[in-house]
Amino acid sequence: MVGRKTYDSVIIGGGLAGLRAALELAGKCKVAIVSKSHPLRSNSVAAQGGVNAAMSPDDSWQKHMEDTVKAGAFLNDQDAVEVLVRGAKDAIVELDNLGALFSRTKGKIAQRKFGAQSVPRACYAADKTGQTLLHTLFEQVSKKGVEILDDYVLLDVIVEKNYCKGVLCLDVRNGQVVALNAKSVLIATGGYARLYQVSSNNHCNTADAQGILYRRGLPMKDMEFVQFHPTGLFPSGILISETARGEGGVLVNDRGERFMQRYDPRMELATRDAISKAVQQEIVSGRGIKQNNYVYLDLTKIDSKVIDERLPQIKRLAKDFAGVDVTDQPISVRPTAHYSMGGIATDKKAQVLTRDGEIFGLYAAGECACLSVHGANRLGGNSLLETLVFGKIAGKEMTTYNFKVRTGMIGEQSLKEAVVMVDRIKKKNGNEKLFTIRVELAQLMEKKVGVFRDQKGLYEAKDVIKKLRERLDHVGLTDKGNIFNTELVEALELRNMIDVSEAIVHTAMARKETRGAHSRSDYPSKSNEYLKHSFIYRLGGQVVVEHDDVVMTKLKPER
Amino acid sequence: MAPIIFEIYRYNPEKDKEPYYKKYAVEIARGTTVSMVLRKIKDKADGSLTFRKGCGSAICGTCALRVNEKAVLACRTKIEDVVGDLEQASADKDVVKIDPLDNAQVVKDLVVAEDVFWNKLKQAMPWLNAEMTGEISELSKKDIDAMENAQDCIHCHACQSGCDTYEVDEGFLGAEVMNKIYRFVMDPRDRISHQRLQMANDGGLWNCVRAYSCIDACPKDIKPADKISKLHELGIDAGLTGKGARHAKHFVHGLRKTGKLDEMMMPLKTMGFGVLGFVPDTIKMVSKGKMPHIFNKKIEGQKEVWHLVELSKDKKEVDE
Numbered sequence: 004m005v006g007r008k009t010y011d012s013v014i015i016g017g018g019l020a021g022l023r024a025a026l027e028l029a030g031k032c033k034v035a036i037v038s039k040s041h042p043l044r045s046n047s048v049a050a051q052g053g054v055n056a057a058m059s060p061d062d063s064w065q066k067h068m069e070d071t072v073k074a075g076a077f078l079n080d081q082d083a084v085e086v087l088v089r090g091a092k093d094a095i096v097e098l099d100n101l102g103a104l105f106s107r108t109k110g111k112i113a114q115r116k117f118g119a120q121s122v123p124r125a126c127y128a129a130d131k132t133g134q135t136l137l138h139t140l141f142e143q144v145s146k147k148g149v150e151i152l153d154d155y156v157l158l159d160v161i162v163e164k165n166y167c168k169g170v171l172c173l174d175v176r177n178g179q180v181v182a183l184n185a186k187s188v189l190i191a192t193g194g195y196a197r198l199y200q201v202s203s204n205n206h207c208n209t210a211d212a213q214g215i216l217y218r219r220g221l222p223m224k225d226m227e228f229v230q231f232h233p234t235g236l237f238p239s240g241i242l243i244s245e246t247a248r249g250e251g252g253v254l255v256n257d258r259g260e261r262f263m264q265r266y267d268p269r270m271e272l273a274t275r276d277a278i279s280k281a282v283q284q285e286i287v288s289g290r291g292i293k294q295n296n297y298v299y300l301d302l303t304k305i306d307s308k309v310i311d312e313r314l315p316q317i318k319r320l321a322k323d324f325a326g327v328d329v330t331d332q333p334i335s336v337r338p339t340a341h342y343s344m345g346g347i348a349t350d351k352k353a354q355v356l357t358r359d360g361e362i363f364g365l366y367a368a369g370e371c372a373c374l375s376v377h378g379a380n381r382l383g384g385n386s387l388l389e390t391l392v393f394g395k396i397a398g399k400e401m402t403t404y405n406f407k408v409r410t411g412m413i414g415e416q417s418l419k420e421a422v423v424m425v426d427r428i429k430k431k432n433g434n435e436k437l438f439t440i441r442v443e444l445a446q447l448m449e450k451k452v453g454v455f456r457d458q459k460g461l462y463e464a465k466d467v468i469k470k471l472r473e474r475l476d477h478v479g480l481t482d483k484g485n486i487f488n489t490e491l492v493e494a495l496e497l498r499n500m501i502d503v504s505e506a507i508v509h510t511a512m513a514r515k516e517t518r519g520a521h522s523r524s525d526y527p528s529k530s531n532e533y534l535k536h537s538f539i540y541r542l543g544g545q546v547v548v549e550h551d552d553v554v555m556t557k558l559k560p561e562r
Numbered sequence: 563m564a565p566i567i568f569e570i571y572r573y574n575p576e577k578d579k580e581p582y583y584k585k586y587a588v589e590i591a592r593g594t595t596v597s598m599v600l601r602k603i604k605d606k607a608d609g610s611l612t613f614r615k616g617c618g619s620a621i622c623g624t625c626a627l628r629v630n631e632k633a634v635l636a637c638r639t640k641i642e643d644v645v646g647d648l649e650q651a652s653a654d655k656d657v658v659k660i661d662p663l664d665n666a667q668v669v670k671d672l673v674v675a676e677d678v679f680w681n682k683l684k685q686a687m688p689w690l691n692a693e694m695t696g697e698i699s700e701l702s703k704k705d706i707d708a709m710e711n712a713q714d715c716i717h718c719h720a721c722q723s724g725c726d727t728y729e730v731d732e733g734f735l736g737a738e739v740m741n742k743i744y745r746f747v748m749d750p751r752d753r754i755s756h757q758r759l760q761m762a763n764d765g766g767l768w769n770c771v772r773a774y775s776c777i778d779a780c781p782k783d784i785k786p787a788d789k790i791s792k793l794h795e796l797g798i799d800a801g802l803t804g805k806g807a808r809h810a811k812h813f814v815h816g817l818r819k820t821g822k823l824d825e826m827m828m829p830l831k832t833m834g835f836g837v838l839g840f841v842p843d844t845i846k847m848v849s850k851g852k853m854p855h856i857f858n859k860k861i862e863g864q865k866e867v868w869h870l871v872e873l874s875k876d877k878k879e880v881d882e
Binding site: 040041043044045046048049095096097099100101102104106107108110111112131134135138139142143145146153176205206207238239241242316319320323324326436437438480481482484485486487488489490 | 574575608610615616619676684694699700713
């Protein structure tokens with residue numbers, strides 16, 4: 004049950020970063036996009052609010068950089084940030100020329116205000132910016148005839164003697180293990196927020212690549228920084244974009260109080276970490292609506308014409324998933340796990356880094372990568388930007404690299420091992436159920452590794468995760484077939500989710516401070532000792548956490 | 563409240579000679595969606611139940627299926643909206659039927675193959691054909707509004723599930739593709755509008771029978787059939803001919819001249835020499851006494867009929 008295909012480049016993930024890289028490679032190299040479902044279903048499609056670019060006369064890339072680094076609590080690598088913000092205007096013009104229908108005002112591309120930004124610089128398409136960008140890039144990638152391998156799940160990344168040889172995938176449609184030989188591989192698989200019980204993410208965002216590379220001993224960077232978006236619909240966790248607050252939406256507690264006034268002078272347009280903490284604090288202090296675990300996001304004072312024009316998707320989401328008419332009722336919201344600042348350690352050229360030595364031919368871009376451009380907390384509108392800028396860079400770098408090397412062949416042994424592994428999971432008999440382990444993990448992360456963390460909770464989490472991993476070994480699948488076995492896929496996913504959870508917990512334990520999205524109730528302040536990135540990797544059966552310097556070129560924190 | 567009964571289409575090509583339905587009783591609360599029901603069944607009762615999972619917020623388009631024969635997005639369809647009163651439905655032992663999308667090949671259970679959809683889409687050259695100017699495009703809000711939300715399509719394929727034409731006509735590109743063609747025809751930057759209209763014409767544009775199941779099914783309120791009608795008009799304006807266009811023109815011509823259809827001349831004007839293929843049917847018709855009028859006279863209310871036609875148009879009349 005094996006197959007082999009050969010390409011110059013294989014891109015894992017058909018979201019914005021993957022598609023943008025493919026566009027760069029197409030026509031010059033033989034490239035295939037591997038998607039767990041289909042590129043159009045990627046999590047990128049759900050992004051609502053906007054993509055940042057300094058374009059107006061009273062804005063500059065320097066201001067954009069300053070806003071980004073301040074929001075990131077100075078944990079951003081400033082050389083990477085500079086690349087990000089300087090590439091912004093070109094990225095917008097390019098996407099516009101490719102067909103993306105940005106909203107206009109007076110003939111120009113409209114830009115809206117987002118949290119913690121000094122100037123309105125988020126370019127948007129109503130509140131469906133992600134959909135517009137994703138569909139446009141998919142259209143252009145289709146035009147170039149790039150091969151799409153959909154319903155392909157990543158099983159392993161093969162590196163031999165420091166050279167990436169390609170990947171092993173499961174073709175879900177027929178259960179075959181397929182070796183994709185390649186000169187270069189781009190990981191563009193998105194983040195790990197789906198690990199949490201309440202999340203805005205697609206159900207396919209199960210951190211497969213992070214899990215696989217972590218198990219292979221590669222370092223993951225800043226994993227403890229999980230962004231909780233303050234306004235996820237209750238109870239689903241579906242995103243209600245920051246845009247709603249940008250257009251005048253306010254947050255109120257049980258007393259009808261705009262509680263942000265007690266937390267941050269920027270009110271509802273503070274950074275996401277500040278607002279999530281405030282909302283969570285209100286809930287924990289019993290000021291949630293009717294003492295429930297949510298507060299209200301009130302859009303009733305916004306002109307209904309503005310809602311229809313700029314927030315139509317939000318209006319529909321509130322109606323369909325919460326039964327609320329936003330023009331005359333408030334929406335029940337609470338923090339939802341939304342974005343991963345942490346991920347696969349890469350450099351500015353999108354190359355994946357190791358602890359020592361180098362790996363050639365392995366790249367990562369988009370949310371799955373950690374350069375870091377976002378530091379300890381991401382600005383709204385910078386994630387879509389990251390995918391476009393670093394997706395393009397990855398594509399360019401891979402094109403150059405491809406002309407220097409020959410395609411390797413993935414060894415028979417690796418292929419055999421993967422087949423054995425998949426077979427073992429299918430054939431195993433056991434009493435544990437996938438769903439119990441998955442739900443326990445999600446609830447554990449929500450309670451102990453959520454908005455507020457402490458030593459006791461993290462320690463407990465570490466132990467539970469160990470036990471969950473052992474229990475996973477005793478799961479017996481009902482579906483033992485080859486064709487479209489989604490139960491098998493979910494077993495593979497769960498293994499990755501457990502391993503990535505371990506990485507988050509260990510790095511959260513090791514960071515004894517509160518910075519950005521990482522909040523320790525037992526260490527409530529920032530500490531200069533931790534003005535460093537965290538790196539976590541496995542070595543000889545042990546988990547190792549190290550801290551290393553941040554690249555600071557132009558901006559320094561106060562004190 | 564007793565659980566609600568779901569009858570779900572099952573088919574595993576490795577095990578089953580034929581598809582069958584399996585019943586499951588599931589506890590439902592207010593707000594429970596079809597996706598949640600499927601999830602519950604897979605998690606707790608039957609791990610082999612196979613369906614697609616995605617965003618859960620009606621934007622990725624992966625979860626379309628049929629509930630009680632109607633194509634919907636599973637993540638957004640609440641059981642209480644399907645059955646009406648939950649209490650009543652459980653008391654009456656109402657059954658909710660869940661099937662995969664129609665007009666598609668089933669891979670397993672509720673998962674259908676999408677290749678046919680993607681291949682048809684590609685035929686429409688669904689990408690902007692314009693210069694990369696390096697400057698922000700000259701595009702106004704009015705230009706974007708003229709696309710009438712065609713760009714909102716999430717490619718869920720629900721529109722094709724119930725389409726009668728799509729079911730029988732392999733050459734019909736389908737509502738989803740016609741909508742995409744409309745989006746690009748209406749984009750002022752696109753350089754190949756005429757080619758696109760021709761492609762629509764050749765792709766069964768005029769085979770739409772206006773059953774409107776696409777309008778019913780579309781979760782994004784796109785109204786594909788209306789876009790198809792607009793493509794009809796745009797095609798005629800662009801001078802494209804074909805059976806459909808000629809049929810429409812002659813229709814209007816007949817109403818203007820006499821106030822009624824000239825049934826005698828319609829086939830001839832529409833199909834030209836192709837009308838000879840209808841001779842056997844015509845003979846059958848005549849033998850049953852169905853003979854159209856040979857000489858068409860103006861009817862009494864012709865002026866009123868034409869007035870109605872004028873009222874329904876929003877631009878000047880089509881000239882032959």
